[in-house]
Amino acid sequence: MTQTRRERIREATIDEIKSTAWKQVGETGAATLSLRAIAREMGMTAPGLYRYYKDRDALVTGLLIDAFDSFSAALE
Numbered sequence: 001m002t003q004t005r006r007e008r009i010r011e012a013t014i015d016e017i018k019s020t021a022w023k024q025v026g027e028t029g030a031a032t033l034s035l036r037a038i039a040r041e042m043g044m045t046a047p048g049l050y051r052y053y054k055d056r057d058a059l060v061t062g063l064l065i066d067a068f069d070s071f072s073a074a075l076e
Helices: 003-028 037-044 058-076
Strands: none
Touching: 003 037, 003 058, 037 058
């Protein structure tokens, strides 16, 4: 089944959020990961980011899942 335009845009935004989060982790460390800073860098409002992740922990969980999936694929 093909994705709707809205679903493609949502997926692209989630990918951009994760990419920006990884960049922030690389620059300042995981402890300082900030949804507000991610939103600012992306040109979004901080409350807008909460449409994609309910809180910082949800974003970190998503990043960890992606990291483990990548690691698993590399092992295979």
